[in-house]
Amino acid sequence: xxxxxxxxxxxxxxxxxxxxxxxxxxxxxxxxxxxxxxxxxxxxxxxxxxxxxxxxxxxxxxxxxxxxxxxxxxxxxxxxxxxxxxxxxxxxxxxxxxxxxxxxxxxxxxxxxxxxxxxxxxxxxxxxxxxxxxxxxxxxxxxxxxxxxxxxxxxxxxxxxxxxxxxxxxxx
DNA sequence: ATCTTAACTGTGT
DNA sequence: ACACAGTTAAGAT
Numbered sequence: 310x311x312x313x314x315x316x317x318x319x320x321x322x323x324x325x326x327x328x329x330x331x332x333x334x335x336x337x338x339x340x341x342x343x344x345x346x347x348x349x350x351x352x353x354x355x356x357x358x359x360x361x362x363x364x365x366x367x368x369x370x371x372x373x374x375x376x377x378x379x380x381x382x383x384x385x386x387x388x389x390x391x392x393x394x395x396x397x398x399x400x401x402x403x404x405x406x407x408x409x410x411x412x413x414x415x416x417x418x419x420x421x422x423x424x425x426x427x428x429x430x431x432x433x434x435x436x437x438x439x440x441x442x443x444x445x446x447x448x449x450x451x452x453x454x455x456x457x458x459x460x461x462x463x464x465x466x467x468x469x470x471x472x473x474x475x476x477x478x479x480x481x
Numbered sequence: 482a483t484c485t486t487a488a489c490t491g492t493g494t
Numbered sequence: 495a496c497a498c499a500g501t502t503a504a505g506a507t
Contacts, residue, residue, distance in 0.1 A: 398491075398492080400490090400491060400492090401491085401492095418501090418502095419500075419501055419502085420501075420502070423490095423501090428490080428491095430488085430489050430490070431489075431490050431491070431501095432489075432490085432501045432502060433488095433489065433490060433491085433499065433500090433501045433502080434489085434490040434491040434492080434499085434501090435490090435491090435500090435501080436499060436500040436501055437490085437491060437492065437498090437499055437500075438491080438492095438500095439500055440499075440500050441492085450500080453500080455500085455501065455502080456501075456502060456503085457502090460500095461500055461501080462499085462500025462501090463500060464500065467500090470500090
C-alpha cells in the first residue's frame, strides 16, 4: 500500500502500534518502533476526498482493530475483526490464509504450512511470506515455529514472538 | 546437543 | 541472472 492509506495509531500497554487503512479495510499493522519508512503518510492522504467521506467508517474499523489487537495481546480471542485487506502474490495470500486457520495457543511449522498449500518443498519461501505479512498479530504469523518446535525467526523481533506465544500459553 | 552443509523456492533488484 | 530469506533434514563432531 503505497499512498492510498490513512494512518492511525494504537496506544497499548506494550507501546504504540500503527495501523493503516485503505478504503477497503485494514491493510497494515506495525509494531511499536517498527515503522516502515516507505509507506503512506497521513497528512498527504487525509485530504483525499474519498477518504474524508469514508472517515466515519474507517474510525469504526479502527475501533475494531484496537480492540482485537489488545485482546490478543491479553492472550484472548477477539470477537470482532476489521475487514482485512490482503494484498500480495498468490503464494503469499495462500500462506496467510493458512496462518489465519491457526487458532490461539496452537502452532504450526513452516513445513506444515508448505504442505498445506500444496508446495511441500517451498518451506523456505513460506518463511519469506510470513515475514512479508503486512498485518502481524491479527494474522498470526507468530504461531509458526521451526520444525524442531523451536522459535524460528520473526520480522517484528523475536522478543515479540516469544511474548505473544507466552500470552497464549505456548511453550517452546 | 550443537555445528555444517546441501537442497529447495518465491521475491526483489 | 543473482542473492537472499522467519527452513529443513541429514551427517559429522
